[in-house]
Amino acid sequence: MPYAVDFKDVSTIGVESSPVAEALAGLRANEARYYKNKYDHEFAVQPASEAPEVLDWVTRILSEERGIAISARPLEVTSFEAGGFRMAYVFYESGLAVNVMYGIEDGAKRAVGFKLSQGMDVPDELASQFKFARQKSKLAGEIRGSFFVIKGEY
Known part of the structure; x- marks a missing residue:
């Protein structure tokens, strides 16, 4: 069942098993605030097991574009x-958030972003391919992020 992420009262609901649950919840709330402010969109998440097609789409793009398989x-x-x-977003137990921004129009921007919750190490599967920039967030503390441009059609 989808859960609307509250960015005013940050909750670890759904991410309690993460060793960086508070930071991951803050990162998720930071994304919710962005989409509410920019697009007036309510950011709602659900367990990965309830929407396997979303996970499959993100996993396919990572695999086909860069040979990446997230182990978390x-x-x-x-x-x-x-x-x-x-x-599309996938929030992983390790504290990693992967998002795919896929422009609907031909020629529109298409990219995959990676965000690391405060307190987590860079996953081995990403360490050799990406450098991570730091940004401060009131909700998530320090977020480290990187991205790559999608070249294929998905």
């Missing part, structure tokens, strides 16, 4: 359209 257990996912983009 997926906890939650969401998929929606906003501002001409199909968006």
Whole structure:
């Protein structure tokens, strides 16, 4: 069942098993605030087991574009359209959040983003391919992020 993420009263519901649950909940709330402010979209997540097609889509893109297989257990996912983009997120137990921004129009921007919760190490599967920039967040503390441009059609 989908759960609307509250960015005013941050909760660890759905991510309690993460060793960085508070930071991951803050990261998830940070994303919810962004989509509410920019697109007036309510960011709702659900257990990954309830929406395997979202996880499969993100996993396929990671695999086919860069040969990446995330080893952490997926906890939650969401998929929606906003501002001409199909968006998908996977929140992993390790504290990693992966998002796909896929422009619906031909020639539109398409990219995969990685965000690391405060307190987690860079996963081995990403360490050799990406450098992570730091940003401060009132909800999530320090977030480290990176991305790559999607070249294929999905």
